Amino acid sequence: MKKRIFRSIIAVAMTVLIAGFVLAVSFLYGYFRDSQVTQLREELAIAALNVNRYGEEYFDGFDSSVFRFTLVAGDGTVLYDTQASAENMENHLDREEIKEAAESGRGSSERYSSTLTERTFYEAVRLENGDILRISASQATVGALIIGMLPGIAAVILAAGAVALILSERMAKKIVSPVNGLDLENPEKNDVYEELAPLLTKISRQHRQISRQMAELKREKDEFDQITQSMSEGMVMLDKRGFVLSINAAAMKLFEVSGSPEGRDFLTVDRSPEMSRAVREAMERKRSEFRGERNGREYQFIISRIDTDGETAGVVILCIDVTETAFAERSRREFTANVSHELKTPLQSIIGSAELLEAGLVKPEDTRRFIGNIRNEAARLVSLINDIIRLSQLDENSGPVPSPETVDLYGLANEVAAELADRAAERDVKVTVSGGPCMMSGVRGYLYEIVYNLCDNAIRYNKAGGSVEINTGFKNGSPVLTVSDTGIGIPPEHQSRVFERFYRVDKSHSKETGGTGLGLSIVKHAVAYHGGTIKLDSEVNKGTAVTVTF
């Protein structure tokens, strides 16, 4: 802008200068010419008067340095010339001024010299005797004049140019400086040229609009961040090149990244081939998912493509912890398989025995044993189904809702001990009940199941000559039941799984010891129903102690 102003000022100054010059020169030139012509005429009039009176002699001793006189006869022959000899001069009748004078008594013309640097004015008048007197004077032409004045002109232009340069520079600066000094942060507080006012108002308006939108965006981003950061699921957003746009706290923990990986390739966060493949697949097919293990937990990774205006903008990776779900799924699958297997085994045995009896292949003395077999297996089947029903009731909290009542655990323990006395004696195991009355609020049936199953297991997995102790009492104000035995114990690697349905430590000997494999599972559910906890202490070949705290 400054440059432009500067250039314009210089251009205007120079144009004015040159125009002035041209005008002055042309005006002066015209003026001089007119005055010269007038002067010539006056001289000619005087000379004509004298020539009329004195004839040719008038010119004797005439100083011809200023004017030149030529006397021409009526037929064009030069009679006399003040600068050249008349004999050498050609006939002048064809000269314009002579012709004019011959016809009208007065003539004038002007001619340029061959070099154009001089112009000669001619004035002619017819004398009384018919001769024609001509006067002429030369003058430098405009071109010659200008060429002659050139150094002067140049000097003037240079001087003027220099002054114009300095002045225009200063002026340009002065005009521009308020514009440069504009405070654009507060556009409306400026007081400069009024031409700028609309612009400043507009800037100010946009300023406000932008800051409002920025605040809005920031608020939205904060909101988004807050939501994603507090999510327990991991969430990562990638752009279409696979670079991380945002990642929440859960995902950072999951992928074990320390610094924020935003702006980096997602491969630097997780480079497992499954993840790369799934991301690629999602980019192509809109959605993909896979399960994978990270940090010892199982995650479901769901990857969806985000499209905006029909174009792929990126993908979102959602990581959901499915460790529990996966475990539940697995146990359900195992449960179904186990149930069918457990139900089938006794049935096979029943069918086998029945077929043999039907075909008459059993000796009469063995018939009793076979029928006993069928009865035993059927009884086992019934107890298994009873267990399953109980378990599913506990599982679903379905069936008639049992009403809580006050139960004495100690009494219950004695009841169970009495019930199991026969079986204990069979296996040569001594059952004792210790502790004191322990009143608690609970569902009698479920509590009975707990004591019965724990005690049953303690007898079942005991050694000959071993013992089982049931202890009831209070600890820290909570009713506690402890069943300890001197049996075979549970190896450490199985301890966390014995409460699963049908889980057996020794898979090959389940038949021998009997039991459905559901006992501890029922205990677990019944304890959970009463809001209690189970603690298992066991050492192989030393014994097991199960402590239930309500």
Added chain:
Amino acid sequence: MRSKFDEQLGLLNRKMIETGAKCERAIAMAATALLEGDTGASERVAPIGQEIDQMEKEIESICLKLLLQQQPVARDLRQISAALKMITDMERIGDQAEDIAEIITYLNGRTGEECHGIRSMAEAAIKMVTDSIDAYVRQDPELAASVSEYDDVVDEGFDRVKRTLIGMIRDNPADGEYAIDLLMIAKYFERIGDHAVNIAEWVEFAVTGVHGGE
């Protein structure tokens, strides 16, 4: 021109990380197969080895294209030349994982105490490969330097396994072939450790300009 170069360099980086991840997967599978006596592992490891071979060719061609067409200098040049060297080591790791899986098929599912000696070695080798790839991903010269130091652990493990196997042959000459197969596997894991050290040294070179081996 420049952005195209950066794009190509980014692609190279991606491919390197992907190849590294495949190497990790291949040896992890080989090690698991050894412990579980899984004779079918060879069929699963071999395709990964082939993928790594394919990636090696792709990476080489990207590197050469970059070198010829863009004439990189300074750090970019180091990055590309280091990638060219690293990919050779990665490819060797892939091959060795394949070899291990193949030998496991000859063991006919036999595993024993001796395998557990190799297990700690294999774990150390896997850690080295993971660390060297991590060092590449994070461009972390310190982590790269730690890989070189860790090589001693693998070497010691190899010596221990060797002594165990010598004892085994002496006590039970009939097990000779089995012992020698295991020795080969141990040797391959030891070599994988060396390749991981090479990769780590090239990472160091790419970042700092000083080759770790010097």
